Amino acid sequence: xxxxxxxxxxxxxxxxxxxxxxxxxxxxxxxxxxxxxxxxxxxxxxxxxxxxxxxxxxxxxxxxxxxxxxxxxxxxxxxxxxxxxxxxxxxxxxxxxxxxxxxxxxxxxxxxxxxxxxxxxxxxxxxxxxxxxxxxxxxxxxxxxxxxxxxxxxxxxxxxxxxxxxxxxxxxxxxxxxxxxxxxxxxxxxxxxxxxxxxxxxxxxxxxxxxxxxxxxxxxxxxxxxxxxxxxxxxxxxxxxxxxxxxxxxxxxxxxxxxxxxxxxxxxxxxxxxxxxxxxxxxxxxxxxxxxxxxxxxxxxxxxxxxxxxxxxxxxxxxxxxxxxx
Amino acid sequence: xxxxxxxxxxxxxxxxxxxxxxxxxxxxxxxxxxxxxxxxxxxxxxxxxxxxxxxxxxxxxxxxxxxxxxxxxxxxxxxxxxxxxxxxxxxxxxxxxxxxxxxxxxxxxxxxxxxxxxxxxxxxxxxxxxxxxxxxxxxxxxxxxxxxxxxxxxxxxxxxxxxxxxxxxxxxxxxxxxxxxxxxxxxxxxxxxxxxxxxxxxxxxxxxxxxxxxxxxxxxxxxxxxxxxxxxxxxxxxxxxxxxxxxxxxxxxxxxxxxxxxxxxxxxxxxxxxxxxxxxxxxxxxxxxxxxxxxxxxxxxxxxxxxxxxxxxxxxxxxxxxxxxxxxxxxxxxxxxxxxxxxxxxxxxxxxxxxxxxxxxxxxxxxxxxxxxxxxxxxxxxxxxxxxxxxxxxxxxxxxxxxxxxx
Numbered sequence: 001x002x003x004x005x006x007x008x009x010x011x012x013x014x015x016x017x018x019x020x021x022x023x024x025x026x027x028x029x030x031x032x033x034x035x036x037x038x039x040x041x042x043x044x045x046x047x048x049x050x051x052x053x054x055x056x057x058x059x060x061x062x063x064x065x066x067x068x069x070x071x072x073x074x075x076x077x078x079x080x081x082x083x084x085x086x087x088x089x090x091x092x093x094x095x096x097x098x099x100x101x102x103x104x105x106x107x108x109x110x111x112x113x114x115x116x117x118x119x120x121x122x123x124x125x126x127x128x129x130x131x132x133x134x135x136x137x138x139x140x141x142x143x144x145x146x147x148x149x150x151x152x153x154x155x156x157x158x159x160x161x162x163x164x165x166x167x168x169x170x171x172x173x174x175x176x177x178x179x180x181x182x183x184x185x186x187x188x189x190x191x192x193x194x195x196x197x198x199x200x201x202x203x204x205x206x207x208x209x210x211x212x213x214x215x216x217x218x219x220x221x222x223x224x225x226x227x228x229x230x231x232x233x234x235x236x237x238x239x240x241x242x243x244x245x246x247x248x249x250x251x252x253x254x255x256x257x258x259x260x261x262x263x264x265x266x267x268x269x270x271x272x273x274x275x276x277x278x279x280x281x282x283x284x285x286x287x288x289x290x291x292x293x294x295x296x297x298x299x300x301x302x303x304x305x306x307x308x309x310x311x312x313x314x315x316x317x318x319x320x321x322x323x324x325x326x
Numbered sequence: 327x328x329x330x331x332x333x334x335x336x337x338x339x340x341x342x343x344x345x346x347x348x349x350x351x352x353x354x355x356x357x358x359x360x361x362x363x364x365x366x367x368x369x370x371x372x373x374x375x376x377x378x379x380x381x382x383x384x385x386x387x388x389x390x391x392x393x394x395x396x397x398x399x400x401x402x403x404x405x406x407x408x409x410x411x412x413x414x415x416x417x418x419x420x421x422x423x424x425x426x427x428x429x430x431x432x433x434x435x436x437x438x439x440x441x442x443x444x445x446x447x448x449x450x451x452x453x454x455x456x457x458x459x460x461x462x463x464x465x466x467x468x469x470x471x472x473x474x475x476x477x478x479x480x481x482x483x484x485x486x487x488x489x490x491x492x493x494x495x496x497x498x499x500x501x502x503x504x505x506x507x508x509x510x511x512x513x514x515x516x517x518x519x520x521x522x523x524x525x526x527x528x529x530x531x532x533x534x535x536x537x538x539x540x541x542x543x544x545x546x547x548x549x550x551x552x553x554x555x556x557x558x559x560x561x562x563x564x565x566x567x568x569x570x571x572x573x574x575x576x577x578x579x580x581x582x583x584x585x586x587x588x589x590x591x592x593x594x595x596x597x598x599x600x601x602x603x604x605x606x607x608x609x610x611x612x613x614x615x616x617x618x619x620x621x622x623x624x625x626x627x628x629x630x631x632x633x634x635x636x637x638x639x640x641x642x643x644x645x646x647x648x649x650x651x652x653x654x655x656x657x658x659x660x661x662x663x664x665x666x667x668x669x670x671x672x673x674x675x676x677x678x679x680x681x682x683x684x685x686x687x688x689x690x691x692x693x694x695x696x697x698x699x700x701x702x703x704x705x706x707x708x709x710x711x712x713x714x715x716x717x718x719x720x721x722x723x724x725x726x727x728x729x730x731x732x733x
Contacts, residue, residue, distance in 0.1 A: 053568050055568065055724055083564075083565070085564050089565065091339060092560075093343045093346040094343065098338075098342060102338075103565070105331045105332055105335030106335060106566070106569040106570075106571055107569055108328030108570060109331075133346070
């Protein structure tokens with residue numbers, strides 16, 4: 001198996017009317033990773049996926065997927081790719097099973113495929129509805145069929161455009177468990193989502209807004225980037241004096257202290273794993289009694305809001321400092 | 327092998343989709359059967375006789391024929407309702423639709439003859455259909471010819487009777503003349519027409535190949551156009567573009583599926599033909615070949631038209647336009663010879679033109695499919711394949727996909 005990156009995008013640009021599209025996208029996705037593109041509606045997630053699948057040709061820049069230009073994919077390369085579109089699209093007059101078989105045939109899965117079909121049916125919990133006409137199926141069933149059709153041929157590289165939209169939380173977790181399983185088996189997954197929390201399941205997360213990548217990092221990296229470091233919450237037995245807190249901001253590895261209430265503060269630190277000793281020294285020196293202290297993992301919604309807000313602030317005031325909220 | 331799997335996927339998908347739509351099956355199978363059956367059942371080769379009032383003197387003194395004998399003289403085309411001397415009343419009946427014709431005998435027919443002048447019968451009608459008007463003209467001439475013969479027969483009979491009672495050279499000469507029927511004497515010649523075919527078709531039967539071809543053409547064209555447009559509307563084309571599917575695989579699957587459906591329909595229609603008294607006198611393989619080529623060409627035309635349609639209603643509109651053109655330009659209603667040459671070229675843009683001519687040869691003349699005609703239809707079908715290729719390529723190959731703005 002090749003060790004070249006699955007996807008390389010270099011200054012990739014696709015411009016629609018007004019300011020819509022994707023602009024100057026640089027991306028490098030190693031094989032076997034799960035990469036999420038998160039961003040609000042209209043941020044360019046789907047356009048990015050369509051550029052990577054060859055459904056759109058870029059205006060400028062370049063893109064290489066599995067070593068080929070997507071607009072010139074060979075049939076063999078296409079057979080190694082799975083694409084789940086944002087909208088579930090199949091034939092309403094066919095049953096879910098017939099639609100699944102049609103998708104399997106499109107990708108050249110041999111006709112003796114009953115076992116494979118049954119695996120997909122079981123994985124996606126489609127047993128009760130597999131022989132129902134698609135026009136009678138629920139939205140969730142259509143979505144599951146769409147994912148089954150994307151996975152049926154065992155692709156090396158998956159593009160999943162909002163795969164969990166409209167899916168209940170239990171099934172959503174099941175989807176992500178399977179994505180991780182696929183990743184462990186060597187598949188590469190590019191997933192777009194509006195559920196920002198799903199970024200936590202990924203190896204790499206790209207945050208998009210207005211067609212531009214605001215940040216591309218690991219989930220932990222993004223958290224640090226959003227807040228300027230790790231977050232660490234400290235609860236005091238008695239409210240600390242202001243001078244004590246000023247001294248805390250000057251301690252090594254602490255860049256910011258924000259009041260949460262009278263008895264607690266949130267610290268922005270360089271590394272949450274190494275701040276405990278610094279904190280203990282400070283408490284000892286200042287005679288402050290700590291009730292408890294622990295690393296705070298902010299929800300990705302907050303991370304996302306921070307990054308987008310920071311980008312917007314930078315856009316309106318490019319010279320100004322990026323504001324980070326605690 | 328994978329290529330075959332992909333083509334078969336389309337074959338199966340199209341057949342199952344049609345099967346799952348009972349109304350469509352009714353339209354596809356029962357509709358054409360019923361149309362053909364009703365057409366054969368209800369079509370009258372001869373129109374109803376014209377209900378006619380003759381305005382003349384009862385004794386026929388003005389025209390030399392008793393008015394009561396006119397009914398026999400007119401034949402089956404005219405139903406003599408009444409002999410009247412009231413022209414105004416007869417015209418009122420005509421206007422109110424109670425009768426179809428008013429035939430006014432000349433008031434001084436025999437007197438005009440004695441003066442050496444031709445007397446005129448007048449016919450009034452309220453018909454607006456040009457074909458029926460032509461029929462009335464023809465019927466009027468035949469009826470007046472018949473009356474003329476009746477008058478002449480009477481004159482000959484009278485002259486012979488009078489001469490036989492006289493002495494002299496004329497009476498002697500008459501004895502030497504064979505005793506020829508006066509009716510034969512005034513109408514010595516008649517005519518018979520004989521077709522070279524064994525069994526000339528009835529009028530209903532004559533239209534059957536045209537009905538079959540136009541139905542098959544219309545359904546193949548509509549199905550082909552709708553198939554692509556619906557896939558586009560469903561958004562399936564995005565999956566096609568990402569998959570390894572090629573234009574050739576998609577087209578071969580679709581062609582094959584609709585060819586199977588079209589041939590099944592045509593077979594069903596062919597089975598009903600004997601019920602209408604139609605026997606295929608030529609080889610059956612020719613029949614099948616012509617129908618298959620018409621379906622092949624019509625599918626190509628349908629796929630090509632789908633490239634212009636943006637919705638299924640638009641696709642149906644295009645197919646209806648082709649059907650309308652087919653009715654007037656394929657020889658279904660009017661013989662192609664009656665079209666001037668530049669306009670006749672339009673006829674050859676429709677697959678049905680080749681199909682109707684070919685099927686008439688096979689069914690009625692007992693001839694196999696004409697190689698030049700079938701060659702032309704095959705060429706037509708291949709040109710349509712090329713145009714269809716462009717339409718399908720747009721749906722299957724990413725490089726040809728239109729740019730769509732998405733989030």
